[in-house]
Amino acid sequence: MRIAIDYSAAVNQRAGIGRLVRNQVLALAEVDHDNDYRLVYARPNRGSVPQFPPARNFVRREFGLGERWLTILWHRAKLPVPADWLSGPVDLYHCPDFVLPPLRRARGILTVHDLAFLMRPDCADSRLRAYLEEVVPRSVRRADFIIADSENTRNDLVVLLGVRPSSVAVVPGGVEERFTRVTDEDQLQNARRKLGVGDEPFILAIGVIEPRKNLNRLMDAFAMLKERGNVPSNLKLVLAGGKGWLYDDIFDHHADSPVRDDILLPGFVSDTLLPAIYSAAEALAFPSLYEGFGLPILEAMACGTPVVASRASCLPEVADGAALMIDPNNVEGLTGALELVLLDADLRARLIAQGLERAAQYTWTKAAEQLLGVYRAVAAT
Secondary structure, eight states: OEEEEEOHHHHHOSSTHHHHHHHHHHHHHHHOSSSEEEEEEOOOOTTOOOOOOOOTTEEEEEOSSOHHHHHIIIIISOOOOOHHHHHOSOSEEEEOSSOOOOOSSSEEEEEEOOOHHHHOGGGSOHHHHHHHHHHHHHHHHHOSEEEESSHHHHHHHHHHHOOOGGGEEEOOOOOOTTOSOOOOHHHHHHHHHHHTOTTSOEEEEESOBSGGGOHHHHHHHHHHHHHHTOSOTTOEEEEEOOBOSSOHHHHHHHHHOTTGGGEEEEEOOOGGGHHHHHHHOSEEEEOOSOOSOOHHHHHHHHTTOOEEEEOSTTHHHHHTTSSEEEOTTOHHHHHHHHHHHHHOHHHHHHHHHHHHHHHTTOOHHHHHHHHHHHHHHHHHO
């Protein structure tokens, strides 16, 4: 088979979908030496350092236009310029980032990571929501087959966009082997310096700063936790992540918090620091209102860090009993769960052991093998 994969997200996005696509393709290169792959991508952003698999059956083709211009060309102006004309002849064309351009002969495969813009429209920028409401359903109709990150997203596609169940498969993410418990003091101290916590204990929340992450309620729960007085007085809350959209209210909420001096917002943190950051944290708090997969909870588990997570969307599916699950709308319940996971030694030990087992079930090799199975099935139809 000749397979084109749109690698633009992997080239230009440091975290999130960019990291998922990058790991998926790197693992695919390890498991498939027979098929021919063409990684097509928009012109890299200034300062980006693309990572490509060294395998001989993976070649690259840059389109020469930036992502913005390709978006205008294909999805706003709707010009009928086939992507497989630009990529060269291929049998399959896989777009792993929500939107699928017009194709000439290739069969199109589309990955839809979540339908947050439909499930939680209040949490998305209005212009982005309007764009996604137009182009994602059109891309879904155009695709020959669709991939989702979780059964929850698969079900959302079937219910909300009318996708035939037989036309969508789940290919979950994986946990990189580097995510393991860090015990080296120099690495841990370096991570703490980057976060600004010094030697003080901290609860970690990690992800893009936007309403869907439910950070205002997390800050309220942290304030309630401190007010109860059962946790160390120097306990911090770290909200690590770059700015997404509609973040002004989150920063205003932080400024108004009675414990704002104990809530740190260090911004985006480098991927290379993540294992040490997870390992240094007392717990990971992940009270999101909606997720397509929720990879940070597995990465934290792999590092031996207990997790408190929302029972919304796919997160119970991913955690499968290895995290303390809470109602994301219940601040008091979130407060109680954080208090339990910090103070109950038996509970912590159980969550750590179960988390390590759960995280071990998700590997990028397994994800790549599942993806390859989709390619073979679609090519055979």
